[in-house]
Amino acid sequence: MNKPIRTMSIACMLLFVALLVNSTYLQYLQADDLNSRNDNKRVRDAEFSRERGAIVVGATPVAESNEVDDEFEFQRTYPQPLKYAHLTGYYSYTYGRAAVELTENEVLSGSDPRMFVNRVVDLIGNSQPQGGSVSLTIDPRAQTAAYDGLRALGENITGSVVALDPSTGGILAMVSSPTYDPGVLSSHRFTAIQQAWERLQRDPSQPMLNRGIQEVYPPGSTFKLVTAAAALSSGQYEPESLVPGQATLDLPETDTDLVNESGTDCGGEKISLTRALEVSCNVSFGWLGLTLGADAIGEQAERFGFGSYYLDDLNGQVLSRFPEDPDDPQTALSAIGQFDVAATPLQMAMVTAAIANDGTVMKPYLVDEVRSPDFEALDKTGPEAFRTSAVSSSVAQDLTQMMIEVVDRGTATTAQIPGIKVAGKTGTAQSAPERPPYAWFVSFAPADNPEVAVAVLVEDAGVARDAISGSGLAAPIAKRVMEAVVSQ
């Protein structure tokens, strides 16, 4: 019987070897994977009792960990909670993380592979591991200007401001209103966290929504920049080319006419393309839409970033979109930014920044630099082109000239800055009859050497319907942001 017993002993040995190998896999090779899972309470507890790195704007922390006397030892605090809520996000025991607290968690918690050496040193020295810090591309003055400008319209305003550095894609300001206090969600008082969370979730104005990237809106007349770009890029149009400028445009296949905002003509039966943009002539751009076709405009929109994900530093970016296969009347409406066209404020800022940047769309980013706990730079984000020529350089220059005209003598005179050339475009977008229109403004300055491109969206300012316009509500905010950046 000994031969089968020997065989069985080898079989048993194989079983035990399998157990050893599997345990090694689980506790060593797979451990990092398992430790980084969101629902892993052990890791969360340990992270919570660790000194998490700061999120820094300029030289000032907007999120930092302070020592406290409770079971977690450290408390996350947000010195300017409302202004930076949508950028820092929250760091909640119960509800996880958001925004940079989420996307840069590995650095902030100190588990990033680039900080391996620090961890080994901590392990040997038996000291608590520390997290690294993250500095943002935000210009604090621009952020303040955007935040104050938006809040100046009233407590209950809903809207967003996004400002970009056109040459790099760095986000200089990003504000969403209404906002919330991430400090409450990140506290260690669990009932208070839950109450605050539930209140925020119930709030119909959705304070936790980052309207700059997480929601799309009809861009209205600001989309005429895309249509104009498509027209100029087709080679069939120059800024001085004549387009129809009468009071109404007969939409094919329907009984309705497309009318201008003013109700009258745009300055003649035939006007120049520059003039059409200057007065934001619906008839001209509706006609251009019909003539160019939906495909040409859709392709142009895609070259600016519509339909793509491009923002890695914040979670939850939604896609801006141009409708697929619209019929003729829908195409005419889409060409003026109505019907099913929808864009995030960041997307419209990118369109503007591309025009300012000789036609190149830069990939937007928020994290400028990552540093180890001893402030040694680990990584600096380099500017990266998202589309090298969304429009050609000459088309970009033509569009810039046309946008300067808009500010100098068109619909956007409210955005003028003395001594500095500003290029801009207003927009007022209808969505549904029961809600007020959206007021938009996009611009960049200085027009000859752009330092900042801004998109402002006022979703609802609680003012009378006829007081809503891009130039009245949105342009002054953009002006404040541009001034904050340019005057430095």
Add this chain to the structure above:
Amino acid sequence: MSAQESTAGFTHRRRRGAELFLLLLSLVVGVGAYAAVGLGVEGTVPVDILGYGGWLAALCLIAHLVIRFFAPYADPVLLPIVAALNGLGLAMIRRIDLAELAQNEDANTFARDQLIWMTLGVALFVAVLVLLRDHRRLQAFTYTSGFAALFLLLLPLLPVLGTEINGARIWIRLGPFSFQPGEIAKVCLVIFFAGYLVLHRDALALAGRRFAGIDFPRGRDLGPVLAMWLVSLAVLVLQRDLGSSLLFFGLFLVMLYVATERPGWLVVGGALFAGGAYLGFLFFGHVQSRVDSWLDPFPSDTGSYQIVQGMYGQAWGGLVGRGLGQGDPTLIPFSYSDFIFAAMGEELGLTGVMAMILLYGIIVERGLRTALVCRDAFGKLVATGLAVTFALQVFVVVGGVTKLIPLTGLTTPFMSYGGSSLVANWALIALLLRISDHARRPLPDLGGPEESETTQVVRTR
């Protein structure tokens, strides 16, 4: 060493001194772990360390003395390993008790009960060694054991006595105590199989036909294996106990193979096992959900919360573990019983886990070595059966907890909380020691060996 040496020239030494020395090391591990739990959880050595350590030492010493007097040639390694594993298990159960008490003063605690069960286990261990002076006498109880096993397996199905806990109907409740008769049944089954196979091995071994290089048994000899297959299926269906079902059938197959020396039985049995497993998967929701949460445990709305928490715990333990009292094993449901191995992985790390797997492996190796040197067929079969049962049980439960195979729910021998398992395993070790004492004892002068074999487990040529 050659066969000649092992029987004629070589005599085993008693090695009781070595056993005592190893036993002291085991006590250092067990009592040290208990002290480390106190230090890790409360920051001080537990106040009852002397009482607890004294009790544990007394139990070990009694077991050692009984071996010294009643089984002087028995294998010297088994008792120290068992003592170390039992000590570690007790420390971990105590550690989980403390964590539960910190959250809720009225929480159920298990360490004290487990120590009482260990005492009972050692008592049974002593009884087996003292009362059973020659394992061959068990052969007379072949069918008694068989009926006892059947009776024990059926007990939980009785209406008043049996209770269903967590979906498996494998428990009986007597007043405050609940008991898993299947654990005892497993030892009875080994004795029954051994006795039966010793008598019938010739018929099962010789007749057959050859196909593809393997001797297959005749159809008419398939009766016993089919009967055992049906019993295992019945355990699966009636008691919903996947682990025991697998264990019983695997045990029978291995013993059949060892008794007949025909690999054909493994092929036939393997096919039956595959068929049974597939049928089980098709028709039983609990089998399906186990397999599902093995394949993909992460959608945490399914019943896989336990296995996911176990994996998180072990990953958190990493290479060297969090240290006793420094992890969060209470996050794992049943970390004091079925999932104690995950708790060990979390607090003692891969290092500790490997040590424990190796300890289990050595128990199996010593059991099989005993089978090799044993001189009678019945003893060989019993020792093989006990060792293989042990190996299968460790593989099924540790493999389940570490997600090597689907989770089936067996106790971790000597570590999990649970009286029946602890008592049965102490008895199992006592039987192994009894056989090994007989096998290693020098032969009286008259008569040659029944079989001349080597003592090595693996031939090294």
